[in-house]
Amino acid sequence: MVLAIEPHIYLYENDNTVQQEYWNVSTRIEDVILITDNGCEVLSSALTTGDYSRCASLIDHHFAGRVFSFSHLLSDDRKRIVTTMRELSSDLLHTPCREIYTGVYDSMEFFQERKEPLLKPFAAAAGHVIERDLKRFFEEDDSALEKLEALVDQVKKWSVEIDTEAVGRVATTRVTALMERLSRNPPDCTLADRIEKILKQGKSINLQLDLFKAQNIYYAIGEKLAESMKGKVVKGKAVQKKWCKHLRSIGFHLKVKAPL
Numbered sequence: 023m024v025l026a027i028e029p030h031i032y033l034y035e036n037d038n039t040v041q042q043e044y045w046n047v048s049t050r051i052e053d054v055i056l057i058t059d060n061g062c063e064v065l066s067s068a069l070t071t072g073d074y075s076r077c078a079s080l081i082d083h084h085f086a087g088r089v090f091s092f093s094h095l096l097s098d099d100r101k102r103i104v105t106t107m108r109e110l111s112s113d114l115l116h117t118p119c120r121e122i123y124t125g126v127y128d129s130m131e132f133f134q135e136r137k138e139p140l141l142k143p144f145a146a147a148a149g150h151v152i153e154r155d156l157k158r159f160f161e162e163d164d165s166a167l168e169k170l171e172a173l174v175d176q177v178k179k180w181s182v183e184i185d186t187e188a189v190g191r192v193a194t195t196r197v198t199a200l201m202e203r204l205s206r207n208p209p210d211c212t213l214a215d216r217i218e219k220i221l222k223q224g225k226s227i228n229l230q231l232d233l234f235k236a237q238n239i240y241y242a243i244g245e246k247l248a249e250s251m252k253g254k255v256v257k258g259k260a261v262q263k264k265w266c267k268h269l270r271s272i273g274f275h276l277k278v279k280a281p282l
Contacts (some may be wrong), residue, residue, distance in 0.1 A: 023057045024065070046238055050252050105188070116154055122147035130180065132242050140180065149182035160196040167219050174223045190230035194240035197221065197231065200238040209242050215270035244269065 026034060030050035032042055054065040126144050133140055140148075156173050159165045200217045204210060224231060272281060 025055050025057065026280065027055055043242075108188070112150070115150055119147040119150040123151045130190060134179075145182050147179065148176070148180050149184055152176050152180075152182060153184040155187060156184065156274045157192045159190040160189070163199075167216060170220065170223050174227055175264065177227050184227070186228050187230045190224070190232075193220070193229050194232045194236075195225050197233070198235045198239070201236045205239050205243050208246070208266075209265055211264050214265065214272065218268055218271045218275065225275060233276050237276050240273060240276050241276050244273070 030048075030052055032048045033044050033046065035045045037045060052066065056063045057067050122143070126147075130140055130144055130148070152173055156170075159170050159173065176182075197217065197220060200213065200220070204213050204217065207213070221231075
């Protein structure tokens, strides 16, 4: 017998049984359990510890000609498998691609100055390296913003294609983490400036960001502090004026109306 076990909790807005900071927080854990005469086995662990390419091959081979195949897995499982396979392939390509990009950089500038199209292998190598470096920037907590600006400039300079969805997922995690940190210390203008610039740069190269959590955090910050900060702005305090300017800009990029 196979059972799906899905413990979950959904906390909604205006739920007076929990603290406000937990409103709109939801989570669900899903596991598929095989029950036999001798015990049980967590089948879903194969999707986190197994060989993804081998797993996909076995699924397609086993279900060939039947109703079920790899394409019939839950969308999240399919995405997880494909993403991991891409990352494994990316790791293998990274070193040779960086060597190519570094080695032909002067040639690429030569072609660009003469308005000649880049050779496809050059563009592919450049796109891979820049995409990899963008992901690494968002994975690291304290990377210099100048590095992000330089990478965005390279995307625009060479007109290379990057996986805006994959980079966007990593960027989303970073933006959400920064917004959570800002919620713990809202007057931090340096942090607010960092969030603003990251959102602006991401938008300029069309990163696909899931901003739902960041939007909720932003709204909570605004509701809590906007009035007190606004009063200080009226009195002419420079720091508060700078903070409000950052807050409005973050709201613009998050597509949330600033509560000021």
